[in-house]
Amino acid sequence: MDSEYHYYITYIIALRAGFGKDEAYKIAYSSQYTDDNNEPYEINSNKADVYKNYISQTFNILKPKEELLRIYPMFHFFPGTLDEIVNKSLPRRDGKFHLLNTIPGNSNGQKLMQDALKSKNFHLIGITTHMFADTYSHQNFVGFKDEINSMKGFLKKLIPSIGHTKAGYNPDWPALKWTDDRFVSKYSEIDNKDRFLKASEHIFELYCRYGQGYLPDTIEDGKKELVPALREAIGDYDSKNKRKNERIERYKNLIGNDFIEYDEDSWFDSTVSWMSDPETIGSSQVKRIYSWKENHEESDWYKFQEAVKNHQKAAEEVLSPTFEKMDITKLDIW
DSSP states (O other): OOHIIIIIIHHHHHHHTTOOHHHHHHHHHHHHHHHHOOOOOEEOSSSSSOEEOOOSOOOOTTSOHHHHHHHHHHHTSOBOOHHHHHHHSOOBSSOOOOTTBBOTTOHHHHHHHHHHHHHTOHHHHHHHHHHHHHHHHTTTOBSSBOGGGOOSSTGGGGSOOBTTGGGTTGGGOTTOEEEOTTBOGGGOEEEHHHHHHHHHHHHHHHIIIIIIOOOHHHHHHHHHHHHHHHHHHHOSOOTTOTTHHHHHHHHHHHHOTTOOOOOTTHHHHTTEEEEEOTTTTTSSSOOEEEEEOTTGGGSHHHHHHHHHHHHHHHHHHHHHHHHHHTTOOOOOOO
């Protein structure tokens, strides 16, 4: 999924589930920023105690597999349980299974969602929502370099089989129908709109049950209003993703007057100052020195970074039995 879902649709779901306008904005921003948080920083005014953030996305698919494991399964391809992988993986032409297979709405992801919602930490809720939504769009891919991700085509052979790289943007566009040739013909035709609406319904229910405490009948009424509204906003199928801006305008209308545009730099810029390192000025690689602005511990950027660390810790605890089965004992935090 891209910003269409992680920011705009998540924003809509949070508001419909009863979160306040500030809370919904923080949830949606954190959900989208999980994709944009791809730069490691070292921050400190006096260098006595350097603060390091954890990145939650990397676009360099050639990084070592341990680093990709720290990011991809934790934030973008969260695996199901062994039972779910055996019983809910789509039937493949080659008959293979993988311990890190992403299962839509899986119970591992539900546990992290429930815990995040109960914490009332809106930055953590946004990060975990990103992970959980991606279990629907990234289903049946693994966040690992493996031929189980491989697809047909000469050019695709030149791309490493990591995540859905060989499928390109196909899994991420909400109004797309496409073919996943890894599966038997009965299951190979993919309807993203259907997947995205199912994700929205599930997230809405989790928000209501564990975040807002809605009664079951109220949840069902809410879903009956939410799903048709999102279906209409996504609109007709769009094979080239050319009508994205039109869809975004419809999402904004559903959000209403309280909508705040997403600016990926705003949280960072309001929290961190920087200057050029005098020792590198004039060289081909000028470095920056970063320092905190006032009251940084109360800032959204700092709270988001701490939530990333909390999410990773919780995700590692859930996935540790799977990693042990794969003989993986150490993950690079960067």
